[in-house]
Amino acid sequence: MKEIRLTRGFLKKPINSVLILLSIVLLIEALSWSIGYDIKAHKVQQQGGSVHYVGILLRSLILPEIVTLFITITLLNYFHKWLKLNAVENDWRSIGRYEVRFFPVLLISFWVFNPVTQTIRFLLSRFPDYSIGDYWNQYIVDTYAWSVYFTYLFPVVLIGYTALNISLLQDFLHQRREAQETAEAEAAKAAQEALALSATFLPKPTVPSSFLTYLKGKDALGELDFPVNDAYYFTIEERFYYAELTKGRYMISKTLNELEAELDPSQFFRIKRDYIVNRQAV
Structure with missing residues (x-):
């Protein structure tokens, strides 16, 4: 297979980002509990119990960051369309060049998703005590800072390239399976044609006579x-x-x-x- 056709089946379904995010959150939570159990237990007590802790985790982290990943993966998908990337040659150098082209997208994605993510976080975390001043200052102005940007940069790049490579791997495996099925079908057809051709050269069996001989x-x-x-x-x-x-x-x-x-x-x-x-x- 000389090239991989980019159908982007994984990227066209941004809901897949939810699975990636949940996997990462569960992994981080498991590591933090295993490393600092006493600290995590104390934090849960401060939050008012495990139910309140999970609620805060959902409102302040998981649900807003689902929006972050949704927007990031949507940008990756549309970037394929803008650059008309329909295929990539099946060698490491070409795949490397293909992936490097998406690094600028991941670098600037923060400026696209940040206001949306912070708005969702504000609506969920401050309900029902909303304040326009707090929203603008704490959730918009203050978040456009280099410290926040670099906090987001590594996980966004990691998850973005994870989604990109999962999509590429899916396309590769799907096309390899199609190629194998096509080769098997052609081999079966060739075998049938050869069998039919050989049958024309075989002597026809004599039918025994039903009459007295x-x-x-x-x-x-x-x-x-x-x-x-x-x-x-x-x-x-x-x-x-x-x-x-x-x-x-x-x-x-x-x-x-x-x-x-x-x-x-x-x-x-x-x-x-x-x-x-x-x-x-x-």
Whole structure:
């Protein structure tokens, strides 16, 4: 596979960012509890218990940052459209150049998502005591600072490139599976064509005849098995049945009625009641 077609299936569904964020939050929480259990337990007590702690975590962190990731991944998706990135060559150098092109997007994404994220955080955290002054000063003006920017930079770059590479890997695996299925289908088709071609050169099986082909005859010298086609005719004399051959006359055990039923009608026909004649002998 020389190139990877960029369908961006993962990036087109920004809801996938929720899974990434929740995984990171759960990992951080698990690490913080395992490293500083006493500190975390004290913090939970200060917040009024585990229910209040989880509520604050949702309102101040998880839900606002879902908006952050939603906007970031949407920017990555639309950046593909703006640059008309539809495919990337399947080698490390090309993939590296492809990913470097998105670094500026992640650097400037803060200036796009920050006002939206902070607005969501304000609405959730300060409910129902809203103040326009607090909103503007604490959640907008004060957040446009380098300290806040660099706080966001690493996780945004990490999660952005994680989403970008998951999308790229999905496209690669999907196209490789398609290529394998196509190759298998072509191989099966070629095998069928080869089998059909070889069948034309094979001798056709002979269908066994359903008509009588051999008879046993008897004369003064003994018995003889002979092909029925060698007989000129079959007849009856004095209640005995005979086959007339080039070699002579032989007594047979079958009656004319039996012979008429068992012989090939295209080869033999009956004359009156006493004879069944071979057409080739006429």
